[in-house]
Amino acid sequence: MAAFATSLLANDVVFSKDVAPILYRNCTGCHRPGEAAPFSLISYEDAAKRGRLIRSVVENRQMPPWKADASTHAFQDERRLTDAQIGVIRNWVEVGMPEGNPEDTPSLPEFPAGWQLGQPDLIVEMPEGFTVPADGPDIYRNFVIPIALPEDKWIRAIELRPSARPIFHHVLYMADASDASRRADAADPLPGWSGTMGAFFVSGGGSLGGWAAGAQPHLLRDGLAMPFRKGSDLVLQCHFHPVGVEMTEKAVVGLYFADSAPERELVSIRLPPLFGRFSGLDIPPGEADYRKSDEFVLPVDVEGVSIAPHAHYIGKTMKMTAIRPDGVVETLLSIGDWDFAWQDQYYFKELVSLPRGTKIRAEVSWDNSSANPRNPSNPPVRVTWGEESKDEMGSIALRVVARNEADRPQLETAVQRHLMRAFMGGNR
């Protein structure tokens, strides 16, 4: 009887009223003409043609792309289908992908043209276009937009409008108050320069977040803003994915400033510090489970805002936990299948209150075996810390504010000490 009831239900599943709403909400942000995904998923024909593939990528949670496993605290804009939604797609494929009544198909969500966050306070543009060939490997390229900001500013959001959306996979933003990036740009004959920018961070560049294909830009909440110091240039680290036709990227970037300095300033707790520069990273060829971890005890009460993990191609897992003074362990971020191509910044839906005495623990693992399909070297070679993407890095940054701003100096001092200790202890 139960089986009969299930199959009756499954038989009812049609594209128009069951499947289309799921695809429109979770897929067409990228899977529509002109966006980063390789095909559209708007019409019945689009979807039915790839029904089986869709079923398999949603079942193994390859799509929608969202690398974070479920954790203790929810993130903003989580791209994750529910088991029920996956079930609907599975049933629809099993019963032969019927269309249903086309009139039941919902209208497409509106994708507003122009600036999503309204008119920016400052609009800047890449000085030159960068041409990405039709074919070949993915390209990681840095560009400096020489702003030389005339006065200190606080950034609430950055919105990027690519000129070649189909090839634009993701971008990380950084502020550079030195002339390091201008020099790197000048030293390379093409626009921009290559490398993963780790050394740039190490020399003191400030991270300003990032954007990945399909994500919405957001204004920071709770009155928060990121410092953008006088004299700074904006640096973009871009990931391009060739799509079969040559395309030129010359992105326009909108900056949204806060009216005044925020009441509480963000502090970044990066574990291990400096992207693992001093963690003694030395991964033997063939090693399938190489691990590094680091811990930091909060000297004051804080509130967690966001998490950004970083490793290169052979990074495998990322985990950050909070061990509260009462012994309760919470998962702040867990990624079981790290993918360099989908580097997201994870913003907590609600600020995460972490009391003084909480131990923050980060663990990163790497798979340098030939069984890792993302290993750029085959046969595998010894891999150490470095800036190029065939080198490795590994760390997780937790951005927080002190619950009481008056405590921030104490927190910053502890973060500095932690860095110094890594430097003295490691430095190999």
Ligand code: HEC
């Ligand atoms: C954030 C953007 C984004 C979203 C949202 C997204 N996709 Fe994708 N999808 C991509 C990109 C980009 C690719 C190309 C492969 C890659 O880069 O991983 C892709 C590839 C695919 C593929 C081909 C996979 C293969 O192995 O050839 C399928 C099928 C697919 N997506 C289905 C979906 C479905 C179904 C959804 C919604 C449930 C979805 N995608 C949501 C960006 C997205």
